[in-house]
Amino acid sequence: MEPLSEHRFQTRSPEETQALGARLGRVLQAGDFVGLVGDLGAGKTRFVRGVADGAEVPPSEVASPTFAIVYPYDGKRVRLHHADLYRLADPDELYATGFFDLIGAGDSAMLVEWIDKIPNAVPEDALLLHFRAPSLDDEDLREITARAFGPKSAARLEEWRR
């Protein structure tokens, strides 16, 4: 499927990636879905930490969701759920976590690392972010391509870029 809109960001440090995430966290709304795709070490979790900053999640609450699979962050601006599907063995496991109920409830923004493992779990209107290290010469360079599938995500991408 073709995205409605697309934008490529570049960052040159982990701090810059976190700051970029924070800008998204300041415009995200309950019901938004953000999928994060990219190799290990590409910067997905660092970005989500920034989103949590922008959503006004107390710093101590931000943890790795590796064991919980889906982890809630109680942001003062907007509530988030952070999921990491890296260790998911079987798509059916995802039902047991309540993942689809959380999407349906729409009272938080979802941030899902490794969403490409379960393409069927991507809602129709989703913002997909591809993280890439484009160069071997520059270890700290990251390219983050955002694609908005659906009007809600396109609006969010627009607000994020502003």
Ligand code: ADP
């Ligand atoms: P992922 O969740 O995609 O596996 P992490 O965010 O956990 O990745 O880790 C990214 C790693 O890359 C960290 O060690 C971080 O310090 C490093 N890094 C170097 N440059 C960047 C950058 N521009 N953005 C994000 N992380 C970077």
Ligand code: MG
């Ligand atoms: Mg990660």
